[in-house]
Amino acid sequence: MALWLCDGFDYHYVPEVARAYLEMVELPYHAGHVREIGYLQAWEERIAAQNFSHLCCDTDLLTILIWQKEKYGQYDIDFFERWCESQTDIYFLCMPDIPWQEDPLRENPNDRNRLFLMYEKMLRDNNKLFFEVSGSEVNRKESISDYLRKNKLEKNNHRTQSNFERIPKQ
Numbered sequence: 001m002a003l004w005l006c007d008g009f010d011y012h013y014v015p016e017v018a019r020a021y022l023e024m025v026e027l028p029y030h031a032g033h034v035r036e037i038g039y040l041q042a043w044e045e046r047i048a049a050q051n052f053s054h055l056c057c058d059t060d061l062l063t064i065l066i067w068q069k070e071k072y073g074q075y076d077i078d079f080f081e082r083w084c085e086s087q088t089d090i091y092f093l094c095m096p097d098i099p100w101q102e103d104p105l106r107e108n109p110n111d112r113n114r115l116f117l118m119y120e121k122m123l124r125d126n127n128k129l130f131f132e133v134s135g136s137e138v139n140r141k142e143s144i145s146d147y148l149r150k151n152k153l154e155k156n157n158h159r160t161q162s163n164f165e166r167i168p169k170q
Contacts, residue, residue: 001094002058003140009148012052016059017041021106030073035068038064038079060086070108084126090151091123092144095134 004012017040022029038061048055061083068075096112108115123130131147133140 001092001137001144002056002141004014005092005144006056007055008145009054009056011054011056012048013048014044014048014055014057016063017044018059019105024064031068034064034068034071035076038068038076042082049081060088062091062119062122066115066122069118070115088128091128091130092147093119093123093130093132094140095132097134 003013005011018037021033021037021040025033033039041059042061045055045057045060048057061079064079065083066077068079093116096116100109100112102109107115120130120132122128131143133143135143
């Protein structure tokens, strides 16, 4: 979805660091790996923001925070503070109403609704603007396109994200 958003709305794609990182390390990973992934993800976003005015981030520190909380019972306060200070315009929060796709790096096939609610709660509790998208891929794309057009975000100076599909402010 993030790549589609980049192509269709002239955003620069900021990939998910976790996938490439975890494919390089020997599994199982540990808390230190997740922390390093968080720093690398934040670095990728910072470098992209210095070089491009329109970003679409496949993921961000919110994913790291929830990952840490799920796996290790707590999250890194530094990541939380950085995430709270981030200038995100909108998160496109994808509902888990599409079939699970098997992937050796995905861990939660049976409790996606609970995880969705965790994302939603974090966004609400921290006053982050988000828009829920659901249905088929076509429906999701139409919803996002309509939202961006209505809110005039497609060519303004913004960033966006994709586990959600995010747009940090410039």
